[in-house]
Amino acid sequence: MNPCFAYPPATRFGRVIPKNKIYQHASATAALKRRFVALVDHIRWAHKLAPATLNLNPSPQVPEIQVFHLQLREPSVDTKILRAIDQAIPFPLIFELTCGERLLVAAAHKRPSEADKHKWVISEHFHSDWRPLETERAPLPVATSMDKLYEQLLSPLLPVAADAEDSLPARIDRTQAIAAQQRAIDRLQARLRREPQFNRRVAINAELRDAVRQLHQLNGPTG
Structure with missing residues (x-):
């Protein structure tokens, strides 16, 4: 299944995120800052998927989904960098990494902590293969709510095939x-x-x- 989706124009956000904002909210170490400088050219908050922009039912587990574009200096998937951004942004994230003429999609599953509603539980990160930047994008999956949409955005990234009775957390x-x-x-x-x-x-x-x-x-x- 194609993990690259065509996000509707109404969801476009297009704001560049300074790296120091990520450092502050993720309590980045000096070593992590050096990784950002070495690997990431810039970070752009590309799309905001929300009930209002997609006409979907809201979900307490998934209030919004943010799509971040990372322009990389080399084609490397550094999960420490992705985790730092996930820790800094209090919403589920979909990452689109680009380097030259190649594109890769990555994400972790995020859910609110049951012990502390102000914290998020973050799984390991999953990602697609690198593919040509001009790869045709699939239409956004049909869904009735934000949590169902989130499941369908994550599903193509999981290497384990879905069984008939498997939930996304189980996979x-x-x-x-x-x-x-x-x-x-x-x-x-x-x-x-x-x-x-x-x-x-x-x-x-x-x-x-x-x-x-x-x-x-x-x-x-x-x-």
Whole structure:
């Protein structure tokens, strides 16, 4: 599914966001500021998707969705930069990253914290592949409410296919579990390569087989 959408003219915002505003609201460290300077040319608040601009029912979980354009100096997806912007902006965000003649769409799932309504819970970031900048954009998905629209904007970015009964949060949880399990497998494989003792290699191999089995279970029949 095409993750690049044609946002209606009524949603256009077009305001450049100074990086120091992000630094202030995200409590950016000196190292993070250097990453911004090295990788990001400028940040533009491109679109504001809201009940009034889209004629959709409001949602407490998704009051608005903001679309941010990041012009990059090199084609790198730095999730620390995306997380800092997400932490600074108290709305769900869709990122469009451009570098030269290429475009990539990224987003994390954001929801209000149940413990503190002034804070947001942010998942890991998911992203599309790089594609030509002139890629034809898909019409904005048909939805009746802001939360349903948000689900449809995020769905193409998730690497895990949707089952008939899967909710978006369930797909995100499974995607993150699969990524964590793959990291565990990578660590075991690295240990196996370094280990010279036969009996320890046997034990690591047993762990590795169990980890691979768990990964297959997480992937399910569509994996």
